[in-house]
Amino acid sequence: MPSPFPGMDPYLEGSEWSNFHAQLSAEIARQLAPQLRPKYVATTNKYFITDTPDDLVVSTQNGIDYHLRTAPDIGIAQRSTQPMARSHASVAIKEAPLELATVMPELVPQYAIEIRDVAERTLVALIEILSPANKRGEGYAEYLQKRRKILLSTAHLLEIDLLRKGKRVPMRQPLPASPYFVFLSRYQKRPIMDVWPVALEESLPIVPVPLLYGDADVRLDLQKAFADVYDAIGLDLLLNYATAPDVPIEDATQAQWAVELLEKARQS
Numbered sequence: 001m002p003s004p005f006p007g008m009d010p011y012l013e014g015s016e017w018s019n020f021h022a023q024l025s026a027e028i029a030r031q032l033a034p035q036l037r038p039k040y041v042a043t044t045n046k047y048f049i050t051d052t053p054d055d056l057v058v059s060t061q062n063g064i065d066y067h068l069r070t071a072p073d074i075g076i077a078q079r080s081t082q083p084m085a086r087s088h089a090s091v092a093i094k095e096a097p098l099e100l101a102t103v104m105p106e107l108v109p110q111y112a113i114e115i116r117d118v119a120e121r122t123l124v125a126l127i128e129i130l131s132p133a134n135k136r137g138e139g140y141a142e143y144l145q146k147r148r149k150i151l152l153s154t155a156h157l158l159e160i161d162l163l164r165k166g167k168r169v170p171m172r173q174p175l176p177a178s179p180y181f182v183f184l185s186r187y188q189k190r191p192i193m194d195v196w197p198v199a200l201e202e203s204l205p206i207v208p209v210p211l212l213y214g215d216a217d218v219r220l221d222l223q224k225a226f227a228d229v230y231d232a233i234g235l236d237l238l239l240n241y242a243t244a245p246d247v248p249i250e251d252a253t254q255a256q257w258a259v260e261l262l263e264k265a266r267q268s
Contacts, residue, residue: 005261006201006203009235010245011246013165025044026044035218043114044114048107051136114127125158128160178197182196
């Protein structure tokens with residue numbers, strides 16, 4: 001069963017994102033492969049980025065909140081306030097009264113699609129599907145460092161941002177108010193980028209993927225890639241459309257539109 005949404009599904013911006021991200025990357029590589037033969041190949045590249053989650057809250061008795069995610073077997077323990085036995089030097093060592101979990105960084109897998117020419121194995125174009133980890137905190141800084149290397153190279157860069165939450169890629173002019181974006185940086189046009197804003201009510205666009213000078217662009221149909229992934233892994237069975245999405249739709253008009261859309265889908 002297809003997604004009830006005409007384009008990006010906001011219900012994927014949550015617990016199912018990692019699964020969707022990996023599958024969409026592979027599907028994009030598969031879609032491009034026949035168009036690229038025999039001069040180019042498209043492969044998925046898995047790498048890791050540092051993420052420091054801050055989505056869970058542990059509250060203290062005095063009302064101060066600490067944003068923490070703790071491992072399942074880690075708790076907050078109240079120690080005895082009695083001093084430890086005196087050492088041979090007769091110095092009292094007081095045991096720490098509390099044990100608290102610190103925020104631990106995580107290495108989160110990311111996927112990018114690399115297009116290389118067969119003859120030289122040179123990176124011709126990089127396609128990045130942005131994830132929550134590289135739109136916040138340390139992960140954002142790591143992604144910008146990687147991005148700078150690409151922008152200073154001769155490789156083209158296509159960035160697909162299907163997440164409403166988190167930091168956007170840096171631009172000299174303000175971006176329009178849109179939930180989703182596709183950014184294309186052609187090597188020859190830098191610093192100017194082609195930008196596709198995508199509304200929640202719109203289908204995902206067909207965008208060009210540039211190759212080496214003299215070769216025509218190939219087409220990337222993002223909506224087809226999305227739909228094929230959605231159907232292939234049965235996301236309609238994994239997403240609970242009876243509740244609000246993990247990342248709320250903050251715009252009241254769009255939120256009402258989504259409610260009405262889902263209601264029509266249930267009745268059909």
